[in-house]
Amino acid sequence: MPEISFFKNLSLPSSFLQLRRKSGSVLGIDIGSSSIKIVQLRQEKERAVLETYGELATGPYGGTSVGKAAKLTEEKTKEALTDLIREAGAKAKNAVVAIPLKSSFVTVIEMPVMSERELKEAIEFEARRHIPVPLSEVVLDWWVIPEGFSGKKEDTTEEGVGKKKKFMSVLLAAIHKEVMDAHRSFITATGLSVRAFEIEIFSAFRALMENDLSPLLFLDFGAAATKVTVIDYGIVRMSYAYGRGSQDLSDVLSRSLGIDFARAEEIKRSIGLSDRPEHQEIKSTIDPILDNIISEIGRVLMDYRRKSGRSITRIIIYGGGGMLKGLVEKLAAHFGIEVNLAQPFNRLTYPPLIQPVISEIGPPFVTAIGLALRGLK
16 A cells, blocks of 8 residues: 655655655656656665656556647556657656645644644644545545744743634645546556655755755746745745746747647757847747736745745746756846756766766656655555
8 A cells, every 4th residue: 555644755855855765766757747757866875866757647548749748548558658768768666756736735824823633623623624525535545744844933922811723833734635546546557556645846855955955946947837935944844836947938938939749849859948139039928928917926936035024036947848948047137046957867876877867857757756755665
């Protein structure tokens, strides 16, 4: 039976990569809207060693173009995953699998300080106020944020004259059971054993975080959606998904230039936000969509500053769309803060020979690497 404790090994940043000895290899599987990514790791002493990795576009399996989001049947997803495992030469039999943010729910709630037994009884009642589906349809987990890491302006609220009531922050997460069942079905059909499921943001968190307790913003620029997550004191605070992504850039280029999606995708990847005079039509075509996405990111930054009194100090970009040329510079200029492109392979040991390739492909593999790291714990 796979683990369903979403917060395993996610208590504090210093514990992320304290690996314990465990034999065998593990496969991290990230099934995104436009591609499937896998990463296979093994453990050598305290090192996570990269054995193989691979990415496969799902568009052709759904009758659409490479780079476009595709809604595949379970049978087609199984077919694509099987093909990818074969092409990558992955041999691991144990897998840790990502659950997409759209099929889960993550929030921080405030509750009166109480004993563990009392909290267990109270959490389900409180969860009904925050989770928009019946609790019978989800798997629920929670984690009490340590005192001093709440990220709130105040830890107490007034309760009558001269009295204050102590509160604690609880990170609450839920996953739709039917989504877990569907993933388990087609993944076990490939001959793999599912060791654990994990909401994708926690996997990315594990792959990217160091001992940084300042407020950070994780920006997952995917094909169909842009997902924004605030991390503060090394803890997930809020997540937000906006229904526009990198495929929207290719779509608008396709319409504007009168070319098919595949050619537009090539132009987007090779030229991006180039300032060269001959590229101005391309830049001016995709800039309005990016500006719209940036506006949504700005709202999240302002909302968190208003609620917590703390400002985001750095943005970390990942996902396939994050490799758009010029995106880091555009965000840094707009928000006036440090912006970095994720390099998750830096967490791993791998042959120096593949360094030039690894340094170019990191952003899409963030979640898969975080999943495989969990499997080594």
